[in-house]
Amino acid sequence: MADSVARPARNTWRWLVPSLSHVLWLVFVLMLLQPAQREAMVSSDGDTCMHWRVGESMLESGHVVRTDEFSHTRPGQPVISKEWLAEILFAFAGRHGGLFGISVLAALIIATTIALLHGQLVREGNDLLLATGLTLLAAFAASGHWLARPHLFSLFLLLLWNDALRRYERDRNARRLALVLGLLTALWVNLHGGYLAGFLVLGAYWLGAALERDRQKLIALTGIGVLCALVSLLNPSGYELHLHNLAFLRSDYLTGMLGEYRSPNFHAPETRGFLVWLALLFFTLALRRPRVTAAAGVLLISWTYFALYAVRNIPLMVILTAPIVAPSLSEIVRGRLSGLSQRMSKVSACGAGWPVVVAVALLAITRLAGPTEMPAEHWPVDAMQFIKANPDQFRGRKMFNQYAWGGYLMQVLPEHKVFVDGRTDFYGESLLREFNATAGLQTNWVAALDKYQVTWTLMPADHRLNLALALTPGWSCIYTNKVAAMFLKSP
């Protein structure tokens, strides 16, 4: 009876009926492309603009950036390009749609990651309703870090990476695992510096195999690890990329400057999703008492710690832990809502309506296409108009700028070089200490201004440096509004 109902649907209508994963994908694409959300994705910091500018430079020159051409503090210094491929994609999207194009790219990556997570949970035999609820909760927990930046590729690739390892745990097909992880590594090392997360996850599975004394698995994972390590050298900087990333991660000063490397602040509303996720993990383990594999246990513990260590790891932790807790939670749902869930599963399993979903998404993207700008109430948009209207005042002069605005200035003022921008790893500890001494009005605050021959500043209107410059002979305020203030040094 069930077959007789399902077969006509499969044959005739299945290309018109989307599965629940497809629906989720569409819902998230539409949600993320709402004006407020897309503005939030591109304007939380200046890095979106910075990546766009760097990518644009590569598109124009036809080669990967090797030396710095954007700052006056480290001009011509060698650059290790961690995410050149992502930057080219960003620049491509930016060329064709401006910031809207970049927000579309970000929305597509996020929605695809969420849909793939849902698909993974369903494919692994979890209850459909539970998988949907868990995916939505995972999206809520991860949403604090939905920014239009290359790290989104890491979320997407980590999901595929973990899925491949979980498949291997079931079918023990080492050859396929090696092929998948090798390809993913080649992509990941060129898309984003977060590829190290993949190696950590592989390490967790390796440790799990060691704890379970599974010799065959141990040998396979060791070999695949070596293969991935070799493949990871296929990037424009070779082994120097790894040294550079490790040096950056080991520097507490550099990582301490970045909000995303800080521990979550549980007073903030944006960590509520993570808090709910932690509660879910705790109550699942305590009440359902599932038997998890050693690898799953290592992943749970290590990535919960990483998420508590740095907020940027929260989305990664959620992606990795969702498949671990899903089976235990599925049993609860199966007992209570089995009828509804089974009916929905049948419909969803028959559905292959991705062309419909994509068509709707394309329609929505073209209809929703509109100006996406950096909000003038947080960014020095009006100050840029002033600079462009008075080019002679700034020609040939060197600026001191707010750290978070650096990327934005690179994009909108390509004729001026910045003092600093979001490329913390490139500028290094020494220069950033000099920057912070001036911006923090420390005892030697004038030293960096003198050393780098700074003759104009662009800082937030209420910044303490403005107060000091207003009292310093030779400096005068030439522009101020609610967002920004500019000071100019007399010749």
Next chain:
Amino acid sequence: MNTAIRPGGSHWWLPSLSVCLWLAFFLAIQLSAQRQFLISTDGGASLHWRIGGWMLDNHAIIRADPLSYTRAGAEVVSKEWLSELLIATMGNWLGWGGIVMLAATLIATCFWLLHRMLLSEGCELLLATGLTGLAAAAASLHWQARPLLVTHLLALVFMWQLRGFERGRVPGWQLFAGLVPLMMLWANLHGAFFTGLVMIGIYTAGSAVNRDWHRTRTLVLLGAACLAVTLFNPNGWKLPAIVMHYLRSHSLVDQVDEFMSPSFHSDLIRGFVAQLFVLALLLLVARPKLGATDLCLIAVWGYFALVSLRNIPIFALVVTPILAEHWNAFFRARPDSPVWRLYRKVFTDISAMDRVADGRALMAVASIVMILALARSAVVTELLPTRFPVEAVKRLQALPVNMELRMFSPDFWGGYLALVMPERKVFLDDRHEFYGDNMIRDYQITGGLTPQWPEPLARHRVNVTVLPSEHALNQLLALSPGWRRMYSDGVTTMYEKIP
């Protein structure tokens, strides 16, 4: 050997492992660099000594502010007057060493009691000792010579009694006889007495989930009685009201580091991380069946610990008996193996020795020896001179007494300045709930270098600033025509207003 240690007896000269722990904490804190950190983390220890000293001098509980010129004479609701009296008594008697000794006694007693509690619940000696050490490592991030140490100790006593009641070891009348007077004491010792009420609430919820209505009724009555006796304090209902107001005020609480979420980058947090790791391992490996109360205790105090690092010590104390119970059961259920046989043999022997050991007299001996050492200045304890304006104060003390001094200083130096210069008054100190939103806002406007920074200085007629040398306000004052530098060293820089 048999003549030295009599089975079933007790030996005052042979310390049990619990007593060893007490001695270790008591002596290590007082004889290591820890003693300086205990009093130097912020100005709290100085502030409590100053307030307690005022009460001792005036034979009255503080009712109006004698320390600041910004809120001089304003009503004070004293949250911890009894602790402050104890701190001032020890400080006046033995100096900073006496205050450290008081803190060390509270810390050592807390973990001695925890160890005794685990052993009394049947935990194996090695496990009990290891978990007590782990709890101490987690709690140590908030060891400061301040009244909050009383809260740690009393929270443990409450939990011990409530656990005993839930498991049928403590009768209801004993619970009332013990906890109600303790709660009255707590309300006069430290403002965090709400911790005890939260504990009772969790055990009540646990009993209700288990449908143990008799225990639920008893606990509800206990909670009501404890809540009622908190009113027995010098300020009556105002005390719980002001504590609640303070905890709900983001503008006040957000100024205090200890109310912030813990940073997992900090070395101080490692003990907490280790305890979370042991808990996670328990859930994944031993997979225990946790009762409703234990689940609530871990979830509620885990949440509080993640929200505010000052709650980490309470979490550490609350979770340790749960870890002990279930790890103990897990280890006992392990299949026999040579390693386990050796483990059991070694610790059966040590446990047998521990059962006949006592050594509590050694605790008294150690206390007397420390008092003598402090009285004869064999152990000297001072505030860290790199954290407080010790040298700058000498310059201020040299100023004519009749010269009006209206200082602007950071809140964490307020208590110290009030203690060492009782004749002068401060801008503000760590009593944020007393100063209130408006004063804190003024402090932030100037201290945080907003564009209106000179206004609070003018409004409060500040004529001297006493700030850490690296403070950015010094750079602005150096550029301001109305101010000149009067003193600077590696720690402190002072500017005075040109008349």
